[in-house]
Structures are given as structure tokens and as C-alpha cells.
Amino acid sequence: MKELKFDTLVIGGGSAGMAAALEVSKRGFSVAVVERENSMGGILNQCIHNGFGLHHFNEELSGPAYAEKFIDMVESSNIKVFLDMTVMDMEETGDMKYVYGMSGKTGMIKFCVKTVIFANGCRERNRGSIGTPGTRPSGVFTAGLAQRLVNMEGYIPGKECVIVGSGDIGLIMARRMTWVGAKVKAVIEIQPYPAGLTRNIVQCLNDFNIPLYLSHVVGDIHGKDRVESIDVIPLKNGVEQKDKSFNIICDSLLLAVGLVPDNELAQKIGISINPETNGPIVDRQLMTGKNGIFACGNVLHVHDLVDFVTEESERCGKYAADYMDGKTFSDQYRTVPGQNIKYLVPNFYSPHRDNKFYLRTMIVKNRAELIVSVNGKEIFSKKLKHIQPSEMISFSILEDTVGAEIISECRNNTLEVKIV
Amino acid sequence: MKKDMICISCPMGCRISAEWGKENIITVTGNKCQRGDVYGKEEILSPRRVVTATLNINSSWLGRLPVMTTGTLPKEFIDSLLNKIYKFDLDVPIVRNDIIIKNISNTGIDLIATRSVRT
Ligand SMILES: Cc1cc2nc3c(=O)[nH]c(=O)nc-3n(C[C@H](O)[C@H](O)[C@H](O)COP(=O)(O)OP(=O)(O)OC[C@H]3O[C@@H](n4cnc5c(N)ncnc54)[C@H](O)[C@@H]3O)c2cc1C
Ligand code: SF4
Numbered sequence: 001m002k003e004l005k006f007d008t009l010v011i012g013g014g015s016a017g018m019a020a021a022l023e024v025s026k027r028g029f030s031v032a033v034v035e036r037e038n039s040m041g042g043i044l045n046q047c048i049h050n051g052f053g054l055h056h057f058n059e060e061l062s063g064p065a066y067a068e069k070f071i072d073m074v075e076s077s078n079i080k081v082f083l084d085m086t087v088m089d090m091e092e093t094g095d096m097k098y099v100y101g102m103s104g105k106t107g108m109i110k111f112c113v114k115t116v117i118f119a120n121g122c123r124e125r126n127r128g129s130i131g132t133p134g135t136r137p138s139g140v141f142t143a144g145l146a147q148r149l150v151n152m153e154g155y156i157p158g159k160e161c162v163i164v165g166s167g168d169i170g171l172i173m174a175r176r177m178t179w180v181g182a183k184v185k186a187v188i189e190i191q192p193y194p195a196g197l198t199r200n201i202v203q204c205l206n207d208f209n210i211p212l213y214l215s216h217v218v219g220d221i222h223g224k225d226r227v228e229s230i231d232v233i234p235l236k237n238g239v240e241q242k243d244k245s246f247n248i249i250c251d252s253l254l255l256a257v258g259l260v261p262d263n264e265l266a267q268k269i270g271i272s273i274n275p276e277t278n279g280p281i282v283d284r285q286l287m288t289g290k291n292g293i294f295a296c297g298n299v300l301h302v303h304d305l306v307d308f309v310t311e312e313s314e315r316c317g318k319y320a321a322d323y324m325d326g327k328t329f330s331d332q333y334r335t336v337p338g339q340n341i342k343y344l345v346p347n348f349y350s351p352h353r354d355n356k357f358y359l360r361t362m363i364v365k366n367r368a369e370l371i372v373s374v375n376g377k378e379i380f381s382k383k384l385k386h387i388q389p390s391e392m393i394s395f396s397i398l399e400d401t402v403g404a405e406i407i408s409e410c411r412n413n414t415l416e417v418k419i420v
Numbered sequence: 421m422k423k424d425m426i427c428i429s430c431p432m433g434c435r436i437s438a439e440w441g442k443e444n445i446i447t448v449t450g451n452k453c454q455r456g457d458v459y460g461k462e463e464i465l466s467p468r469r470v471v472t473a474t475l476n477i478n479s480s481w482l483g484r485l486p487v488m489t490t491g492t493l494p495k496e497f498i499d500s501l502l503n504k505i506y507k508f509d510l511d512v513p514i515v516r517n518d519i520i521i522k523n524i525s526n527t528g529i530d531l532i533a534t535r536s537v538r539t
Contacts, residue, residue: 038481048486048534049472054430062472064486064535068516151474153483179473179502199428203469207495305431 002109006032006080008320009099009113011087011265014042015306016297016313017119018070021079023317024117029324031079032111034101036086040074041067042121043298044306046148049172055307066306085109090116090269097292115292115320118266118280119313122259122298139227143173143256156180158252162230163187164218167390168196168304170256175204177254185248187212188232193364195390218253219245227251259302266295276343277301283332283348284355285319286312294320301345301358304392308358315356329353338418342389349415351402357395361419364388370395370419374402375411387419425463429455436460468492471501472534475508475520479537485510486534487520497525505531513538 008024010017013035021031039045044052047063054060057069074081085103092098099111124142141149141157147169149155159182163170166189174184187205192215194201205212217240219231230253233245261279263271271288272281279300280288287294296316297309322328332348335357342360349355351374361368368387372380372395379402382395397415407413421441427434436450438460448460462468470492474484487505501524508520514537521531 045535048474048488050470050488051431060470062486062488062534065488065516068535151484151486154474154476179471180506197431198426198433199431202426203428207469 002106003112004032004109005112006030007113007324008032008115008117009034009097009111010117010119011099012036012042012118012120012297012299013040013074013081013083014119014121014297015044015067015070015309016121016299016316017042017117018067018074019310019313020117020119020294020296020317020320022070022073022077023314024115024321025077025079027318027321027325029321032082032113033074033079034082034085034087034099034111036084038084040071040081040083043144046144046151047172048151049176052306055305056310063306070310082106082109087120087265090265092269092290092292095292114324115294117316117320118263118288118293118295118299119297119316120262120265120299122261122302124255125258125260126255137221137223137225137227139223139252140221141252141254143169143254144259146254147173147176150176150180156182157254158182158227158250160185160250161252161254162218162248162250163254163256165189165256165258166191166194166196166201166212166214167256167258168200170254171196171200171204173254173256174210175208178208178210184208184210185250186210186232188216188218189214190217190235191215193388197390221253222247227253259298261299261302263299266293266299274343274345274347276337277345279345282346284329284346284350284353285322286316286346287319287323292323294323301343303358304390308392308394312356312358333413333415335415335417338416340419341417344417349397351407351413352399354399355397357397357417359393359417360389361387361393362389363419365419368419370417372397372415372417374406374413374415375408377406379403379406384419423464425460427451427456427459429459438464440464462492467495469495469498471498471531473502473505475505475510477510477512477514477537479512480539482537485514485537487531488534489524490530490532493524493527493529497527500525501531 007029008031010021010033013033044063044067052061052066085101089100124144146157215235219233222229229249234241280295296313303309337344342362344359368384370382422439440446448457472488477485516536518533
């Protein structure tokens with residue numbers, strides 16, 4: 001088996017992997033990026049709509065255009081990219097990590113590295129994970145797969161479709177399917193409010209008079225070989241109103257029911273996972289429970305804006321370089337999600353450094369307040385105009401905001417975040 | 421007359437209102453920036469949208485080329501633009517920002533490639 005030595009190996013060449021690799025490389029370390037597909041860019045390659053890069057590049061780009069700007073930077077750096085190669089396995093002895101990448105062209109390659117950055121994205125929840133009843137005819141797709149088929153391969157998955165889930169992916173696909181000549185008959189959402197951005201409700205549903213059924217679920221799926229129709233059941237206070245169910249004729253069903261970080265490999269080598277994010281538990285430097293192994297982007301927690309992925313991943317690259325320069329910090333304490341918080345990343349903070357946090361709330365509210373406290377003392381607060389679960393919130397606690405008088409050797413110094 | 425709507429020019433999604441009287445002078449309120457004012461007025465007079473789609477290319481590894489309009493296009497031109505797009509069969513190489521259709525229906529708006537495909 002061929003063996004190659006690098007300082008850092010990045011798993012995945014999507015927006016996260018590219019941003020992290022560039023930062024490590026800028027600090028003079030040797031970096032390899034292993035990417036399963038035949039080009040870098042990851043999920044961005046199939047997101048052909050505009051709306052990317054407003055924060056990072058201050059222009060409105062399509063997903064592939066955003067990716068290409070980073071691909072150009074990677075190609076003019078010293079980063080070595082291995083395309084069409086899948087990371088299959090990994091092991092560690094002492095400070096060294098061995099990562100096994102498999103490709104049809106080169107066979108198995110063993111990478112011997114000091115640091116590994118997980119940037120391998122997320123996967124879609126499928127029908128199994130939402131438990132829709134009914135027969136199993138063809139014509140049921142996850143929305144991301146349908147997006148890939150339409151946008152990259154030119155294959156149209158159906159003529160009359162129903163979309164399950166009103167997150168941005170579901171909404172964007174409603175417009176896309178309409179624009180390729182299919183009829184989108186309905187979008188079904190289990191929650192009483194839409195999961196996606198309001199602008200996408202306007203431009204992807206209202207523009208085409210596509211009905212959005214809030215507080216509704218899919219009952220039976222009918223059809224022997226191919227989907228022929230589905231039953232839709234309204235919910236009242238969370239209870240199915242079976243007597244009020246109705247039928248929609250359609251030949252395809254697109255499931256946009258959420259994304260989950262892809263952490264099989266991380267779990268296999270014993271990295272602890274946060275059950276709220278399904279991503280690894282990480283410290284202030286985005287390092288997992290294993291020294292020298294980092295995570296960023298959708299594999300850490302699912303992001304809705306690529307600009308945030310880039311920000312987080314650039315920091316991750318810097319932290320990995322810091323680690324190799326011998327800069328690690330032991331003065332770290334836990335962070336915990338308090339009232340109305342679904343999750344908080346990272347899981348540790350340091351009172352003597354800058355700390356950047358990302359979180360999601362569980363509630364929908366206008367005029368909310370985010371409050372941060374340590375040992376029960378409020379140290380920071382921020383007013384938020386509007387919050388909802390689908391929109392990620394970020395804030396920073398700068399160096400020495402948590403005063404020396406608050407940190408105490410006999411307390412646990414946990415930082416708690418709540419929203420009221 | 422008054423119409424409440426949501427500005428779609430950026431992800432903020434401001435709730436805006438457009439009001440107009442007999443003289444057809446439209447005033448927009450609730451917008452957080454100038455783009456909202458433009459959007460509100462256009463939405464009453466002639467709604468416009470950015471169009472994104474993909475078209476066929478003869479590449480060795482990629483089936484479809486992503487394309488996008490350089491600005492918003494009046495809605496009535498969208499269907500004919502899509503029909504044109506789906507008839508294309510382009511040869512590579514293509515460079516990002518290459519113009520695929522110039523001056524769509526005399527609107528001054530172009531259709532451009534949003535990705536480079538070399539082979
Ligand atoms: C459908 C959809 C629509 C979106 N729309 C918007 C939008 O309008 N605006 C916006 O700002 N953001 C949007 N986002 C969010 C944003 O684009 C993504 O969150 C971001 O691009 C994710 O980047 P990533 O690098 O973490 O993951 P990915 O892009 O998924 O990259 C992961 C990469 O890892 C590779 N990989 C996985 N496993 C392995 C392995 N074992 N070995 C080698 N390689 C591997 C994959 O092939 C992939 O290339 C959207 C996301 C999705 C899914
Ligand atoms: S008014 Fe300005 S800030 Fe508000 S949604 Fe429109 S473009 Fe965005």
C-alpha cells in the first residue's frame with residue numbers, strides 16, 4: 001500500500017474542507033484534501049439558485065460560483081487534492097493518525113498525518129427515519145437527491161409531485177420542479193409554521209400558487225410500482241384528524257425532512273457525539289475528544305448559510321495550525337444550553353480567549369433576548385429581533401468578558417446560554 | 421390602495437407595505453434599505469425575479485451547466501427564457517460568467533454561466 005506523509009488531512013472538499021485547508025496551508029503546513037466526488041464544492045455544486053456569499057463575498061452568487069471561488073484559491077495553493085477518493089478508515093498511535101483513502105485509480109493510500117479535519121458534511125434523513133406508512137413504490141426521493149438529479153444530471157424525477165417538509169431545500173425544489181415543467185401540487189409541513197425563510201415562501205411557493213399545508217402529515221402512499229397518490233392528514237393539537245384526511249394524485253414524493261451530520265467514521269474511532277447536533281463534541285478550538293482531530297461545517301452541526309460554514313471552517317483551520325504549533329489551552333470549561341436552546345456549539349469555552357458560538361433555538365418569537373451567564377452571574381446579553389428554529393444564531397464572548405472574580409476554583413465555571 | 425408584502429431582495433425578509441393613490445405615486449414603508457424600496461415599487465408595477473436553471477453541455481464529466489440571469493427579469497419573460505435554456509446544447513470549455521444569452525428579450529439582462537467547465 002502506498003504511504004504519503006502530510007501535516008494535515010482534510011476529509012471532504014466541500015465549502016468547509018476547502019476553507020479549513022486554505023487556513024492550514026497559509027501557516028506553512030502541508031495539507032491533503034480527500035474528496036469522494038470528481039470535483040470539489042460538495043453540496044454547493046447542486047445548489048444552482050442564487051443567495052450564496054452575501055456575507056462573505058458581498059455579492060449574490062449561485063452555489064457553484066461560490067464553490068468555484070474557493071476551488072480557484074485551493075488550486076493556486078500548495079494543497080494536494082485527491083479527487084474520486086473516499087476515506088474508508090482511520091486509526092491512531094500516539095500523536096500520529098493514519099487515514100485510509102480508497103480510489104478506483106490509485107487503490108488504497110495510507111495517509112500518515114499529525115492532524116485530521118472532519119469536513120465530510122451531512123446526509124439527508126430518508127423515509128425510514130420519518131416513518132411514513134404505505135407501500136414502497138418508486139417515485140419517492142429525498143429532496144437533495146432530486147436536486148442533484150435535476151441540476152447536475154438533467155433527470156427529472158416526476159411530472160406531478162408533492163414535497164414533504166417546508167425547509168429551504170423543500171421550497172427551493174418546489175420552484176425548481178415548476179421551472180423544469182413539473183406540477184408541484186402541495187408542500188406538506190408537520191409544524192404549524194414554515195421551516196424555511198419567508199423569502200423562499202414568497203418566491204418559491206406564492207409565485208406559483210403552490211399550496212402549503214401547515215400542521216399536516218403524509219398518511220398512506222398509494223401505488224404498486226410507482227407512486228399514484230398520497231393521503232394527507234391534518235393535525236389538531238398534534239393529533240391526527242383521520243376523518244378530515246384527503247387524497248392528492250401525484251407520481252412522485254420529495255422528502256425534505258432534514259439533514260444529519262455524517263459521523264459514522266468519527267464514531268467508529270471512538271469520538272463522542274453530541275446527541276443534540278449529531279456532530280462531535282468539540283472544545284473551544286473545534287477539536288473533538290481526540291487530540292489532533294477537528295471538525296467543521298455540516299459534519300459538526302447542520303448550517304443553513306454557507307457563509308457561516310466558511311467562517312467556522314477558517315477558524316477550524318487556524319486552530320489545527322495552532323495545535324501543530326503547540327498552542328493548546330487547558331483553561332477550558334463546559335458550555336451548556338439553557339432555556340429555549342436546542343443546541344450550542346462548541347461545548348467548551350475559555351475565559352481568557354475570544355469564543356465564538358453558534359446555536360439554535362427551539363422557539364419562534366419576536367423581540368427575544370439572549371442571556372449568557374457563568375456561575376449564575378450574567379456576563380453578556382443581546383437583543384434579537386426575530387428568532388426561529390430554522391435560523392442559526394451566533395454571538396461572541398470576547399477575551400476577559402468573564403472577569404477573574406467570576407471564575408472560581410471551587411465552582412464548575414460552566415457557561416450557560418438561554419433565550420427569553 | 422395598499423399592499424403588504426415581504427421583500428425578497430435579501431434573507432432579512434422585511435415586511436414592507438406599498439401605498440399608492442390616483443397619481444400612481446407609490447410609497448414604500450417598512451423597508452430597511454433602498455433595495456426594499458425598489459422591490460416594493462417593482463412588485464406593484466412589474467414584478468421581477470432572478471432566474472436560475474441548468475442547461476445541457478457536452479462535458480466529459482458533468483451533465484448540466486448552471487446558469488443565472490445577471491439581474492431580475494420581468495416575470496412575463498421567464499417562461500420564454502426557460503424554454504430557450506432547455507433547448508441549448510453547449511460545447512465546453514465554458515468559463516464562469518461567460519454570457520450564454522445576451523440582452524434577454526431586450527431587457528438589458530444577460531444569462532451567464534455560474535460555473536467553469538473545462539473538459
Ligand atoms: C440543498 C441545500 C440548499 C442550501 N441552500 C443554501 C443557500 O441558499 N444559501 C446558503 O448560504 N447556504 C445554503 N445551504 C447551506 C450550505 O451550502 C451548506 O451547509 C454548506 O455548503 C455545507 O458545506 P460542507 O463542506 O460542510 O458540506 P458538503 O458540501 O456536504 O461537503 C462535504 C464533502 O465531503 C465529501 N465526503 C463525504 N464523505 C467523504 C468520505 N468518506 N471521503 C471523502 N470525501 C467525503 C462529500 O463528497 C462532500 O463533497 C444549502 C444546503 C443544502 C444541503
Ligand atoms: S428591505 Fe433591504 S434589508 Fe429588508 S429584505 Fe429588502 S433588501 Fe433586505
